[in-house]
Amino acid sequence: MPSIPSYFSVQFLAILLPVTVTTYAFLPQKPRRIVLLLASYAFFWAVSGKLLVYLLLSTLSIHHFGLWLADNQNRCDQALEQAQKENRKGIKVLYQRQQRGIIAFAVILHIGVLAVLKYSAFFATNLNVGFNLLKLPATVAIPSFVLPIGISFYTMQALSYVLDVYHRKISADRNLFRLALYMSFFPQIMEGPICRYTETAEQLWSVPPIEYRNLTFGLQRILFGILKKMVVADRLNLLISNVFNSYQDYDGFVIAVAAVCYTIQLYMDFSGTMDVALGIGQIFGVSLTENFQRPFFSKTIPEFWKRWHITLGAWFRDYIFYPISLSKPMKYLSSKARKRLGHNFGALPASAIALFYVWLCNGLWHGAGWHFIFFGMYHFALILSGNIAEPFAANIAHKLHISREHPLYHGFQIVRTAALVCIGEMFFRANGLRTGLAMLKKIFTDFTFNTIVEKTFFSFGADLYDYIIVAIVLAVVFFIELCQEKGVSIRERISTKPVAKRFAVYYALIMAIVIFGAYGDNYVPVDPIYASF
């Protein structure tokens, strides 16, 4: 069991969740909102204690900024109505300037808090390195802050809310409690999904009664998520932490396997947590935004990012990519480029610049470290080179008479994409950029199969049975995802079966978790991975 209370801890699954669901079920509509809000703050308190203040301040802040923007917009509209036609442009510019000031203030404030808490240590460390290189006799103290849980996630929600108000996509919410619930809903506070105000605020506020179908569907999804996380992700941890912590002792084959296992662990951990989050949401009749859409069926890296941590990608797309690539200077650049480079590449320079910022932010969002920045740049390079090479690839395929719609070609694409992702995740997990590079070098220069003979894989406190159970659960997950790819809803299917069979499904899931879960004396508890970003 993880050392910090998470969605997989006994106290959450056996106490907080059942208590919240039952009190919610027996109360009329209005108090239900209070139950959800209290449960959310209780959960936050259990994980981060007094740091709850940060969340409360953020909530108050966006409430205030939203109203401020709305008030300014109203005054602008009134002024425009009363003004003469020729004055309108001036008024528009005036108010736009005020609007920009307010939104800049809001954005800088929220990003500033996040930056100070999350990046100041990284910044100070690198500053000291710089001083050292320049032989300056100066050092700055390296600050250390304890991050409130989920700050990277709720800050994104806060920013999208104020930005949407600014763009007049939504009108500012006067109800502080509705905003508070939008910001803090407990299943998503720790690892997302990062939802927009339009997606969840009203849903959460409507607090419908618990329905049998939602309850059962939600429970099944929660159990499935726990299965992924506790049987697979936690079990692989011994191998992964051993190899990543002392990669020097292992050859390239072991490192490659560990990189693949880490990607599997990350996927099982994160998507399992999302299954729990969305399952809980469903019990309360809320459909949170999906964060995964079977990413390992992707044929290209851009497609992968549309199916992996979807809400983060969408956030960067809407609030960084388009605003930059469609800003005035970029539009000018695009129209120039189009004339010179033609349709295929016209938008490329502008989108490359925008993409660069997206991936820089994406890397940094995951944490302060050069290997995270490298991770971002790696995917930036992959996507950009993919865009540039695409017309040529199409051309070559045409000339060689390779059908790009052939299943075999698709299979090749899927494997290639997965391999590229695994390499990226290896850097993501490595203890620093230099380690990541050294590991990559070992994969290509020190690749032998000696370890199979030497039984290295059984030296991590994991035996053959551990690997067998991992393989079985992965096969089940693969089968289920394959069905979903084909548009079959497993849970719909189950709901048409007789009671005995339905019970059997729950019993099988629960007993598989109880017996095969990697918890207890022989397993080191694994903290939820994404909660630390």
Place this chain on the structure above:
Amino acid sequence: MKIKRTLRGVAFIAGLMILLAVSSYLLVPRNNTAAAGMEATSANGILGEKENSIDILVLGDSESYFSISPLQLWKEKGYTAYVCGTAGQHLTYSNTMLHRAFQKQKPKIVILETLAIYRKMSLSNVGLAEIARYFPVFQYHNRWKSYDLKGFKNGVKYNWAEDYKGYFYSDQVTPAQNLEYMTPTEESAKIAKTNRYFIQKIKDFCDENGAELILLSTPSTQNWNYKSHNGIAILASELSCEYIDLNLMNDTVGINWSLDTRDSGDHLNYSGANKVTHYLAEYLSGRGILSDHRGDKNYAHWDECLEKLNAKAKGTSN
């Protein structure tokens, strides 16, 4: 419709309970040996002791099993003690061991070594330990890997007994340095709420089963100080139970910190344990609750065990 669904829910939970019980029965170790999958075998050796043969039950962490030697107690006064101490014991496990021991035994005295009272417990572990008391599958689930169908047919039988009755023999000597570790202070160490809850449960269980709970702080220069002492003294008066702090009575106990510790004052060695046990023997005989079993045929194997320990101490064994 509503009634039907409620009934269905009840049936579901009942079915789940049955499944957990069955799987618990299937996965519980068939014997209390390490080979059968039992954890902390020296402590769980008590399960193999003859019914109603133990007078004194000792709970606690490594301090308890390095400091108290039941066979020395046997030699001096003929009392039978068993140390159910485990490394880094949490009070949840003390509680579990207490319940396990009382299944077959009816000790009159329960001694809890006090260092365990301060050991922090995560809520998760507490929850798991409590569930595991009712459904052992939560503790022994990993045994599916070494599942043995033959053993299953034989049922659950705990018959393995440990020679030293839970005591850990050590003849190492590493002198302690910080001899002034008991400087008086008014401060008292805090006992966490969860720990307080479990100590109360242990006390209540002892009361209900007619056993007296004694809190005992064994000598340790590294793990004990006056602040810890004050915390337990307050606790003892709240629980109204006996508290003995040997760290404050070294004039009587006579620990020589350059000879009697195995690891610089962290734990005691054989000669240190004998001194502590000697003090305990005198204290318990002064209380006059227990009777001397020496010479009783039913307890003959205690003499055999004593001989083994003596042999080991003389270095003639192995």
Place this chain on the structure above:
Amino acid sequence: MERLIKILKDIEPEINYANCKDLIDGHHLDSLSIIALVGELEEEFDITIPTVEITPDNFNSPESLWAMVTRLIEEE
């Protein structure tokens, strides 16, 4: 509308636009094509498309795109 289809054909020739309703949701148009499309539309119809208009609702079908374009022309 025909001008719009022609622009779309220029950018992504392989798609059958006649009854396509999931240009975005079906991953037919990637972000690169969307930027190109926005640029072309702005030039062709002399409008400005603010970023808030770039939503799946507006971009999923040629019809919805056309609706957006005509709306923006009126607002100019």
